[in-house]
Amino acid sequence: MSMPNTPSPLPSPSGKGSESQQPQHTLNSPVREITFGQAINEALAEEMRRDPRVFIIGEDVAEAGTPFKVLSGLVKEFGPKRVIDSPISEAGIAGIGVGAAMTGMRPVVDIMFGDFITLTMDQLVNQAAKIHYMSGGKLNVPMVLRTTLGATRRSAAQHSQSLHAWVSHIPGLKVAVPATPYDAKGLLKSAIRDDNPVVFFEDKLMYQLKGPVPEGEYTIPLGVADLKRVGSDITLVATSSMVQVALAAAESLHSIGISAEVIDIRTTVPLDKQTLIDSVKKTSRALVIDEGYERYGVTAEIASVIADGAFYYLDAPVKRMGAMDVPVPFSPVLEDQTVPTPESVVALAKTLCGKT
Amino acid sequence: MGQSKKTKPKATSVAPVHDERWLHFYRQMLKIRLFEEEVNQLYLGAKMPGLAHLYIGEEAVAVGVCEALRQDDYITSTHRGHGHCIAKGASVDRMFAELLGKEAGYCRGKGGSMHIADQDTGNLGANAIVGGSAGIATGAAMSIKMRGTDQVAVCFFGDGALGQGLLYETMNMASLWKLPVIYVCENNQYNEYTHFHETTAGEVTARAKAFGIHTASIDGQDVRIVHTAMQKLVERARRGDGPAFLECNTYRFHGHHVGDIDRAYYRSKREEEDWKTRRDPLKLLTDWLKRNKLVDAASLAKIEDEISTEIKAAVTFALDAPYPEPGEVAQHVYA
Numbered sequence: 001m002s003m004p005n006t007p008s009p010l011p012s013p014s015g016k017g018s019e020s021q022q023p024q025h026t027l028n029s030p031v032r033e034i035t036f037g038q039a040i041n042e043a044l045a046e047e048m049r050r051d052p053r054v055f056i057i058g059e060d061v062a063e064a065g066t067p068f069k070v071l072s073g074l075v076k077e078f079g080p081k082r083v084i085d086s087p088i089s090e091a092g093i094a095g096i097g098v099g100a101a102m103t104g105m106r107p108v109v110d111i112m113f114g115d116f117i118t119l120t121m122d123q124l125v126n127q128a129a130k131i132h133y134m135s136g137g138k139l140n141v142p143m144v145l146r147t148t149l150g151a152t153r154r155s156a157a158q159h160s161q162s163l164h165a166w167v168s169h170i171p172g173l174k175v176a177v178p179a180t181p182y183d184a185k186g187l188l189k190s191a192i193r194d195d196n197p198v199v200f201f202e203d204k205l206m207y208q209l210k211g212p213v214p215e216g217e218y219t220i221p222l223g224v225a226d227l228k229r230v231g232s233d234i235t236l237v238a239t240s241s242m243v244q245v246a247l248a249a250a251e252s253l254h255s256i257g258i259s260a261e262v263i264d265i266r267t268t269v270p271l272d273k274q275t276l277i278d279s280v281k282k283t284s285r286a287l288v289i290d291e292g293y294e295r296y297g298v299t300a301e302i303a304s305v306i307a308d309g310a311f312y313y314l315d316a317p318v319k320r321m322g323a324m325d326v327p328v329p330f331s332p333v334l335e336d337q338t339v340p341t342p343e344s345v346v347a348l349a350k351t352l353c354g355k356t
Numbered sequence: 357m358g359q360s361k362k363t364k365p366k367a368t369s370v371a372p373v374h375d376e377r378w379l380h381f382y383r384q385m386l387k388i389r390l391f392e393e394e395v396n397q398l399y400l401g402a403k404m405p406g407l408a409h410l411y412i413g414e415e416a417v418a419v420g421v422c423e424a425l426r427q428d429d430y431i432t433s434t435h436r437g438h439g440h441c442i443a444k445g446a447s448v449d450r451m452f453a454e455l456l457g458k459e460a461g462y463c464r465g466k467g468g469s470m471h472i473a474d475q476d477t478g479n480l481g482a483n484a485i486v487g488g489s490a491g492i493a494t495g496a497a498m499s500i501k502m503r504g505t506d507q508v509a510v511c512f513f514g515d516g517a518l519g520q521g522l523l524y525e526t527m528n529m530a531s532l533w534k535l536p537v538i539y540v541c542e543n544n545q546y547n548e549y550t551h552f553h554e555t556t557a558g559e560v561t562a563r564a565k566a567f568g569i570h571t572a573s574i575d576g577q578d579v580r581i582v583h584t585a586m587q588k589l590v591e592r593a594r595r596g597d598g599p600a601f602l603e604c605n606t607y608r609f610h611g612h613h614v615g616d617i618d619r620a621y622y623r624s625k626r627e628e629e630d631w632k633t634r635r636d637p638l639k640l641l642t643d644w645l646k647r648n649k650l651v652d653a654a655s656l657a658k659i660e661d662e663i664s665t666e667i668k669a670a671v672t673f674a675l676d677a678p679y680p681e682p683g684e685v686a687q688h689v690y691a
Contacts, residue, residue, distance in 0.1 A: 055502065081502070086529065087525070087528055087529060087532070089525035089526075089528065089529065091491070091521065091522050091525055092491060092494075092522060092525030092526045092528070092529055093529075094491065095490065095491010095492060095494065095495060095522060095525075095526060096491055096494050096495035096498055096526065096529065097491075097495060098491055098492050098495055099432075099480070099491055099492035099493060099494060099495020099496040099497075099498070099499065099509075100495040100496070100498050100499040100502070101495070102480055102492060102495070102496065102499075103430065103480070103495070103496045103499040103500070104499055104503060105498075105499045105502060105503070107495075122485055122488060122522070123488075123491055123522075126484075126485050126488060127483075127485070127488060127489075127491070127492065131473075131481065132688055132689070132690070132691050133466055133688045133689055134463060134466055134467040134471040134473070134481070135462075135463050135466075135467060135471070135473040135475070135481060135688075136461070136462070136463035136464030136465070136466045136467065136688060137464070137687065137688035137691070138463070138473065138475050139473055139475060139480070139481065140691045142691075171689050172689055172690065174690070195691035196690050196691050
């Protein structure tokens with residue numbers, strides 16, 4: 001009698017329940033270089049082909065394919081009934097997503113800029129996040145809310161924030177912050193198959209970033225960090241847009257004799273604490289880099305996890321770098337100061353390693 | 357659940373209500389009334405944690421509306437939601453258990469009065485954010501349309517929710533996409549402690565009309581009027597004619613919540629007495645039943661006896677039921 005979650009007459013592709021817990025890779029699948037945006041597009045297309053319950057709703061998602069052109073072509077394949085252009089009503093479409101998810105569908109809600117999730121907060125925080133718990137486990141909200149983060153596009157204070165810490169704070173939500181085309185595709189497919197609400201942050205500047213992605217089917221489980229570069233002197237923990245910054249910094253550090261390990265957490269919730277702790281036990285130093293505001297931010301949580309888990313192994317205090325605690329300014333001269341850069345990461349890492 | 361869909365024919369016209377069915381309506385309304393009176397007693401006796409928002413005085417709305425629905429139709433409810441829950445078919449024993457925070461409750465004691473949900477009767481949950489369920493109901497209607505069933509979704513909300521933007525965002529989309537959702541505004545005259553005239557500009561139904569939504573404003577105290585109006589709107593929605601907005605003018609006999617005893621600063625005793633004596637939905641129905649010789653005093657007394665016994669047994673069940681295991685606190689955060 002599990003009516004509202006019974007999707008009749010649209011069948012679930014493989015029964016009830018989360019399907020994203022185990023990574024699935026297609027062996028020997030050819031690998032191409034595609035952009036982050038194309039990877040997102042492919043993940044959506046594959047999941048929509050696979051599962052008739054999946055649909056997309058958002059502002060300018062159909063013919064326009066979003067201002068970032070990430071969804072281009074989807075309406076052509078799946079039609080306007082599954083790729084739905086909505087009014088400019090972020091709270092409304094988030095709410096519609098929650099209700100549709102509770103009654104047998106798997107909506108992917110598109111919130112154009114991460115700054116606009118502020119308008120969806122009641123639906124995300126008081127509804128989506130709590131419905132499974134408040135109902136004693138009877139109702140599910142298998143919804144994905146895709147949105148963006150990241151500054152330095154000269155978009156000023158209301159189109160540049162990275163607000164993933166807001167939703168990471170709320171029990172009941174999962175939060176993905178992918179940093180490569182490969183991770184974006186695998187994590188988005190898992191997010192769509194997950195029975196929980198997942199907020200999925202995409203770095204606007206990364207949409208054109210290219211990377212290797214297998215042609216075949218694969219998923220990446222939520223809650224597993226990825227070792228992006230092996231090192232022995234310091235662990236750089238990074239999220240989303242800051243992973244590329246950390247990798248560039250690691251390369252510079254290598255040239256001056258510092259071996260930096262780069263860990264990409266990939267999801268803030270669930271957080272893969274063990275991988276972080278194990279890495280810092282090995283390197284004895286940690287620097288956490290994230291584009292959200294530093295104050296009360298994601299970096300604080302991760303630094304605390306490391307301090308708790310690897311305290312006796314630390315040779316230096318755990319340091320963190322986030323966005324400056326200011327509204328993102330418009331003027332390039334000002335804006336560029338507000339986010340961590342490879343140079344600023346290198347400078348702090350050198351200090352931590354005693355090389356000034 | 358699929359069965360009820362198959363066995364019940366698609367509604368093609370408003371079904372006439374047989375006289376004996378009004379007696380069933382009376383039973384349901386009385387069950388809500390006695391349930392709520394018992395809730396008040398549990399509060400006064402300090403046996404219920406927290407507060408509750410009593411539905412007494414508004415019973416004709418929940419019953420008139422929900423009796424026009426099938427079990428597989430959806431409702432979303434409000435902080436004043438016990439009436440909706442009972443009218444949609446929930447059992448009072450598990451409801452009391454939920455209100456007392458017991459494991460046998462509909463939500464294992466995790467939701468409480470303001471969050472009761474019962475998916476088996478299509479109740480997607482009460483909601484403690486005023487207007488907060490407008491998205492859920494509209495989304496359920498979107499899901500219905502996408503899945504191609506002939507279910508409908510009903511969104512209950514009060515006059516207080518008329519101040520919330522979400523309602524207007526979702527009504528706009530429901531109308532654009534002709535979704536099978538019926539917005540039922542229970543106008544009980546008060547946004548908590550403030551008369552709705554002080555908070556609500558213009559006409560209530562004009563709001564929905566502006567979106568091209570079919571509207572009606574009716575006497576919410578007469579269950580026969582509510583039910584007849586609702587049947588028409590449900591039929592429209594099932595037919596694919598899109599959303600509707602039904603304003604039911606009603607009155608909250610008690611305070612905003614059980615602890616709201618001294619109400620003189622926002623409404624007069626005389627006003628309350630006037631509604632209770634002249635506009636009590638149960639009395640209006642029994643008067644009509646008696647006038648039409650559909651029931652006599654003895655039958656009414658028998659019904660009251662039966663419901664009263666059911667309520668007493670349900671309260672005893674809930675009081676005796678165990679609390680959840682402490683370890684449950686971290687369960688059900690994620691599916």
